[in-house]
Amino acid sequence: MNEPVRQPRAMDRGDLEACATLFAQVFSTPPWSEPWTHESALARLEHFHASPGGVGxxxxxxxxxxxxxxxxxxxxxxxxxxxxxxxxxxxxxxxxQGIGSRLYRGLEKQLVAHDVRAVYLATDRGIPAAAFYQGLGFRCSEGMAFYAKGLMG
Ligand SMILES: CC(C)(COP(=O)(O)OP(=O)(O)OC[C@H]1O[C@@H](n2cnc3c(N)ncnc32)[C@H](O)[C@@H]1OP(=O)(O)O)[C@@H](O)C(=O)NCCC(=O)NCCS
Structure with a gap:
């Protein structure tokens, strides 16, 4: 039986440890299979959470x-x-189970109140989550390109 779906709430600094545990688990499994540890995940999440304008x-x-x-x-x-x-x-x-959709809709409500005109994100093309973002109204930009240059090796 599915667990009950609750309502999203603001992420506090004290939540970052639990979020890092989840992040490392999810992104260590396919299709991502990235070698995250709890420490590296925590460092990344702490960084964004403490950034000016950070919203979680x-x-x-x-x-x-x-x-x-x-x-x-x-x-x-x-x-x-x-x-x-x-x-x-x-x-x-x-x-x-609808958790991602609820989280995103909760975010949009907050953003409208903050005079936010658009939400954007960068991710791999063709990942399964693309259908999720498209279902929420995101479109892959035809006019914009995402440039990156590796510096090691
Ligand atoms: C992508 C993610 C955040 C979506 O959250 P979720 O709670 O699973 O999504 P929901 O249950 O709210 O699904 C909403 C819709 O998106 C679709 N969807 C969600 N994940 C999908 C997937 N992996 N492949 C295809 N469709 C997907 C659902 O079928 C659903 O469609 P419906 O409304 O027509 O039924 C979650 O699956 C996840 O964490 N995936 C692994 C990590 C990841 O890829 N993160 C995004 C990196 S940019």
């Missing part, structure tokens, strides 16, 4: 665990603001 929302799970979270930051633009969604994940055993 989490879905409480059972027994003090975190079922899912999102984290990003507001940034000033010409008119109003933009929101850069930096990380989002839902516990593997809770995916497909």
């Amino acid at each position: 929302l989490l879905m409480p799970g059972e027994g003090g665990a975190v079922a899912g979270f999102l984290l990003g930051h507001l940034e000033p633009y010409l008119e109003g603001k933009l929101f850069y969604l930096r990380e989002m994940c839902v516990a593997s055993h809770r995916q497909g």
Whole structure:
């Protein structure tokens, strides 16, 4: 039986340890299979959480665990603001139960109140989560390109 789906709440600094545990678990498994440790995940999440304009929302799970979270930051633009969604994940055993959608809708409500005009994110093309973002109204930009250059080796 599925666990009850609750309402998202603001992520506090004290939640970062539990979020890092979840993040390391989710992104260490396919399709990501990235070698995250608790420490490296915590460092990344702490960084975004402490950034100017940082906004995080989490879905409480059972027994003090975190079922899912999102984290990003507001940034000033010409008119109003933009929101850069930096990380989002839902516990593997809770995916497909509407938690990600609830988290994202909760975020949008907050962003509208902060005069945010658009939300953007960068991710791999063709990942399974693309269908999730498209279902929420995101479109892969035809006009914009994401450039990166590796510096090691
Ligand atoms: C992507 C993710 C955040 C979505 O959260 P979720 O709670 O599983 O999504 P929901 O249950 O709210 O699903 C909403 C819709 O998206 C679709 N969807 C969600 N994940 C999907 C996936 N992996 N593949 C295809 N469709 C997916 C659902 O089928 C659902 O469609 P419906 O409304 O037509 O039924 C979550 O699956 C996750 O953490 N995945 C692994 C980490 C990841 O890829 N994060 C994003 C990196 S940028």
